């Protein structure tokens with residue numbers, strides 16, 4: 007079995023663990039290189055079937071940036087974010103979905119997943135560069151669409167202000183921004199459910215009890231002078247060896263998912279860990295009844311991502327962000343997997359109900375994602391693509407991919 011995870015972990019895992027939401031920024035512009043890096047990350051982000059039904063715009067044009075806080079806070083829902091009017095971010099990321107020709111199955115619009123993945127990758131790239139951000143989903147949709155110049159049928163899903171964090175009285179931020187930031191830190195950000203409440207082993211309801219991962223905590227120390235290597239492209243593996251994933255890697259992956267941001271800190275993401283090729287074969291037979299998986303191509307580990315129910319107060323209805331929050335947590339997990347030496351494939355389109363029945367998931371939870379994990383087979387196994395391999399880089403052929 008491979009060696010356990012060394013501490014402190016690498017820079018990308020540190021970025022996942024250190025990220026937190028900032029709501030107050032210094033007004034100075036971001037370096038051009040940082041803006042370029044954000045554009046590169048969102049342009050190369052993988053999407054469901056490589057279709058890019060959702061995308062992320064990087065808005066740094068000063069007039070557009072100036073318009074955005076008013077647009078966000080224009081309607082009733084946007085009023086929950088008054089801090090944005092005083093927070094002075096030099097850049098906004100606008101996460102959007104193509105509601106006309108974007109890929110969907112029933113009411114599952116996959117643009118949500120694409121936007122969540124690309125948005126969170128940009129957030130992590132920013133974090134690695136010492137730049138702060140905050141996912142914002144409480145905004146006035148029409149005003150934001152206008153301010154961002156979105157085309158017909160393109161919906162804004164989230165707005166992410168980005169800038170150098172302003173923390174402390176001499177930081178250059180406004181008092182409202184700093185005060186809101188400090189209060190949100192106390193009331194919301196630092197709180198996380200323990201791992202055994204959000205992760206299950208083998209079957210829903212069996213708590214995942216991990217050995218402690220001492221370094222997997224917010225504010226974890228690393229080498230402060232280490233050069234940020236860049237997030238690098240998030241690419242699926244061609245296949246897996248049968249070598250099992252050790253407990254320390256598994257616990258680290260789940261910790262990285264646990265520290266993901268979520269709307270109202272609802273922390274709705276749940277994970278069922280399915281280990282061993284016998285168990286993953288049975289799971290995948292439920293998920294893809296028409297597919298045949300060869301024994302030696304099966305992943306040794308699948309983490310099934312679920313959404314627990316949670317009513318969002320500002321909207322007084324069921325959490326509308328389950329297709330965003332859970333994929334954000336999955337993105338954290340996949341980024342960490344790469345750095346921990348693991349390959350991955352991820353699927354969102356499969357028989358969700360059959361998987362729920364197979365794992366004993368209660369009716370009020372929704373199955374969202376399958377993250378297959380293991381040591382990547384070298385060279386990638388030839389042959390047809392696995393049904394698990396759905397989160398893929400932009401399609402090259404035929405110019406199907408849109409630019410950001």
Ligand SMILES: Cc1cc2nc3c(=O)[nH]c(=O)nc-3n(C[C@H](O)[C@H](O)[C@H](O)COP(=O)(O)O)c2cc1C
Nearest residue numbers: 026027141142143144194195267268269270271327
């Ligand atoms: C989809 C989504 C929507 C969010 N919307 C808002 C928002 O409208 N206003 C806000 O202040 N924070 C918003 N947040 C940030 C969460 O409040 C924050 O992630 C959570 O409190 C956890 O704190 P952390 O990000 O510092 O870990 C949102 C986060 C996500 C993922």
